Amino acid sequence: MAILEVRNLKKSFEDTEVIHDISFTMDEGETVTIIGSSGSGKTTLLRCLNFLETPDSGVIKVKDDILFDSDVPESMSEEAIRRKRLHFGLVFQSFNLFPQYTALENITLAPSLLAKEDTSIDASSIEENAKELLEKMGLSDRMGNYPHELSGGQQQRVAIARALALHPDILCFDEPTSALDPELTGEVLRVIKELAKQHTTMIIVTHEMSFAHDVSDKIIFMDKGVIAEEGTPEEVIDNPGNERTIQFLANYKNGK
Amino acid sequence: MFLTVTLTLLEGFLQTIKLFVLTLLFSLPLGLIISFGSMSKVQAIKVPVRFVIWVIRGTPLMLQLLVIYYGPGIIFNANVWGSGDGGRFVAALVAFVINYSCYFSEIYRGGIQSIPVGQYEAGQVLGMTKHQIFFKVVLLQVIKRIVPPISNEIITLVKDTSLARVIAVYEIIWEGQSFIKSAGIIWPLFYTGVFYLLFSGLLTLLFGRIERKLSYFR
Numbered sequence: 201m202a203i204l205e206v207r208n209l210k211k212s213f214e215d216t217e218v219i220h221d222i223s224f225t226m227d228e229g230e231t232v233t234i235i236g237s238s239g240s241g242k243t244t245l246l247r248c249l250n251f252l253e254t255p256d257s258g259v260i261k262v263k264d265d266i267l268f269d270s271d272v273p274e275s276m277s278e279e280a281i282r283r284k285r286l287h288f289g290l291v292f293q294s295f296n297l298f299p300q301y302t303a304l305e306n307i308t309l310a311p312s313l314l315a316k317e318d319t320s321i322d323a324s325s326i327e328e329n330a331k332e333l334l335e336k337m338g339l340s341d342r343m344g345n346y347p348h349e350l351s352g353g354q355q356q357r358v359a360i361a362r363a364l365a366l367h368p369d370i371l372c373f374d375e376p377t378s379a380l381d382p383e384l385t386g387e388v389l390r391v392i393k394e395l396a397k398q399h400t401t402m403i404i405v406t407h408e409m410s411f412a413h414d415v416s417d418k419i420i421f422m423d424k425g426v427i428a429e430e431g432t433p434e435e436v437i438d439n440p441g442n443e444r445t446i447q448f449l450a451n452y453k454n455g456k
Numbered sequence: 457m458f459l460t461v462t463l464t465l466l467e468g469f470l471q472t473i474k475l476f477v478l479t480l481l482f483s484l485p486l487g488l489i490i491s492f493g494s495m496s497k498v499q500a501i502k503v504p505v506r507f508v509i510w511v512i513r514g515t516p517l518m519l520q521l522l523v524i525y526y527g528p529g530i531i532f533n534a535n536v537w538g539s540g541d542g543g544r545f546v547a548a549l550v551a552f553v554i555n556y557s558c559y560f561s562e563i564y565r566g567g568i569q570s571i572p573v574g575q576y577e578a579g580q581v582l583g584m585t586k587h588q589i590f591f592k593v594v595l596l597q598v599i600k601r602i603v604p605p606i607s608n609e610i611i612t613l614v615k616d617t618s619l620a621r622v623i624a625v626y627e628i629i630w631e632g633q634s635f636i637k638s639a640g641i642i643w644p645l646f647y648t649g650v651f652y653l654l655f656s657g658l659l660t661l662l663f664g665r666i667e668r669k670l671s672y673f674r
Contacts, residue, residue, distance in 0.1 A: 250581050251580075252577055252580065252581070278586075282580075282583055282584075282585065283583070285580065285581055285583055286583045288581070289581065290581040292574060292577070292578065294572075294574055296572075296574035296575060296577065296578035297578075298575065298578070298593050299597065299673045299674055300596045300597060300600075300672075300673040301673075309582075309592065310579075310582035310583060310584060313583075313584060313588055313592070314583060346672065346673050346674075347673070347674075348673065348674040362582070363581075363582075366582060366583065
């Protein structure tokens with residue numbers, strides 16, 4: 201069963217159409233990677249899924265639950281959107297940890313606030329759960345550190361734990377290693393690969409082609425706001441059929 | 457003589473401190489409300505608020521004191537400030553609160569707008585409300601950034617209170633000056649500087665402590 205269904209999504213900024221009619225589905229436990237050159241609309245697509253941008257038209261469904269439908273304006277009230285966001289988690293390129301909180305507090309803040317309004321959440325397990333997540337990220341010895349005391353790679357791993365703590369149905373990554381020094385990307389990619397092995401449902405926007413090749417069940421190549429090609433890594437990266445995909449991958453290899 | 461002067465000046469300085477403390481008490485929160493107004497997306501709020509800030513920052517505080525004290529009497533032909541010393545003090549306080557909340561509002565606005573948009577977005581994707589994002593995530597970062605400019609403004613306020621003497625609020629400079637007439641000596645006026653120095657020194661220590669307290673994060 202498809203966990204996510206996106207149908208005819210469109211988004212313009214002023215007069216520029218950034219996303220031009222995008223439709224795709226993904227299954228639970230899958231890792232989907234979105235590749236493409238800058239300005240192709242990858243990040244905007246992720247931001248639409250997380251309701252940081254409001255699509256102009258289209259439908260977003262998670263587990264057959266309609267999260268967004270441009271024909272149903274009631275679905276766009278602020279409170280409704282806040283709840284729906286929780287289906288998705290988002291890891292940012294620039295981490296965006298909260299500087300005044302320790303690594304552990306960064307993870308527990310949002311769940312604690314949610315527990316206050318929803319008594320069905322067990323508040324006592326929040327810290328335990330956060331500690332487990334940090335351990336999974338290899339950061340048990342960094343729990344009490346503030347973000348500025350951590351390396352970029354460590355900060356990004358805290359950010360991943362923070363997103364996971366809310367148990368999103370789908371975890372999104374927006375170029376998670378683009379702001380990192382090359383020697384720090386490995387530790388973050390390893391963590392994401394580990395999550396893929398455990399069948400965490402993920403959508404990853406990345407420029408790391410070999411990583412995308414290894415980790416993905418499906419790759420989507422975006423170009424000028426449309427899905428130009430999609431398929432398994434073998435199909436899209438090893439044997440691209442679309443002229444624009446071939447061009448992009450060739451440029452990519454030359455750049456290396 | 458020295459003791460008499462010191463005691464008289466202390467009495468005046470008490471007025472100075474009273475004006476100082478009350479001004480802060482009202483203008484620090486009022487400034488926050490004005491800053492929200494000046495950042496409003498609603499033009500009907502934003503434009504008038506920015507206009508008022510322009511007028512207040514663009515004219516001398518001394519003139520504002522005079523307009524606020526004498527203005528209502530001229531326009532409404534009634535004394536809205538009450539009679540005697542108390543009335544003049546209230547008028548001075550109102551003028552200081554309006555003036556300083558406008559300055560504070562601009563510092564708040566700068567502080568709030570300097571917080572990266574990613575902080576708000578991170579809060580949003582974690583399901584926080586706007587209210588929670590402001591109070592749990594943004595506010596402390598804003599405070600950390602505005603402590604130095606606010607301290608500056610507050611230390612300026614200590615000395616600006618002396619302007620209240622134009623509407624005969626008996627603060628310390630007024631008292632110091634009174635000795636010229638009553639005893640023919642000018643040194644009490646110069647001596648008032650010591651009180652200002654000691655008080656602003658105390659404040660400097662306090663702000664330094666707050667800055668250090670907030671240095672645990674960046």
